[in-house]
Amino acid sequence: MVEGDEIAFKYFFDTYYDDLCNFVNSYLRDTTLSEDIVQNIFIYLWEKRKLLPSDCSIKSYLYTASKNKSLNFLRNQKSRNQILENFKIAGQNEFFEYSSDQYMEFEELKTIIENAVNNLPAKCKTVYQLSRNEGLTNKEIAERLQISVKTVENQITIAIKKLKENLQPYQDRIFILFLFSNFF
Structure with missing residues (x-):
């Protein structure tokens, strides 16, 4: 090894x-x-x-x-949950007043993420989207695409690695976008 x-x-x-x-x-x-x-x-x-x-x-x-x-x-x-709680409290004090600049930044980040997914190799992208967007299990993906479960696992591993590499410069901004889009 x-x-x-x-x-x-x-x-x-x-x-x-x-x-x-x-x-x-x-x-x-x-x-x-x-x-x-x-x-x-x-x-x-x-x-x-x-x-x-x-x-x-x-x-x-x-x-x-x-x-x-x-x-x-x-x-x-646990730390994220504490941050969310603080955001919720702050939100009551006009913290979440979205400006047009903030909205544009969120839209830009969404586009960056979509582009990163779209730039994955074709098979990798398909497997990743079936897993994340449609919520299929590895076995369901393997059956649908007529490939082995191990191939699905490998393709998801490749996708995650490539996405992490491509999105690393935006990591903090994406986390905030995730918080806002999923909790508020």
Whole structure:
């Protein structure tokens, strides 16, 4: 694995992916989010494979990373909820008076996000949109597109990675847009 053996990586992915998703889901109670977190852990593992000690237990690494990511998410979610509560309180004090400039910024961000999704490779885009826009499970997507569930998982992993890379400069602004569009 340290040398970047793709066969070893595939073995670890095939062996641990489902169990890790269930493990993370025991913390988060959100299957899609759990899948996203586990996919990100595997992306990180692949990207940092050369930095892992040769005697590293991949199974222990994956479970520890899964637990830590889950707990971090829950901690961050608690912080987000506090921010939302503060926004709601502030909203009563004219905090949410939208100006035309703010509206234009939100529309610009929506366009940036749509463009990032549209720039995904065709298969990747289709799988991502079926997952996120239509809320289909990986199995349902695989059946609809007549591909394997693992292919669906890989395509979603690729989509998330590419979207994160493309949207990184806008991360803070997108988070605020998300808050406003989903909660207010």
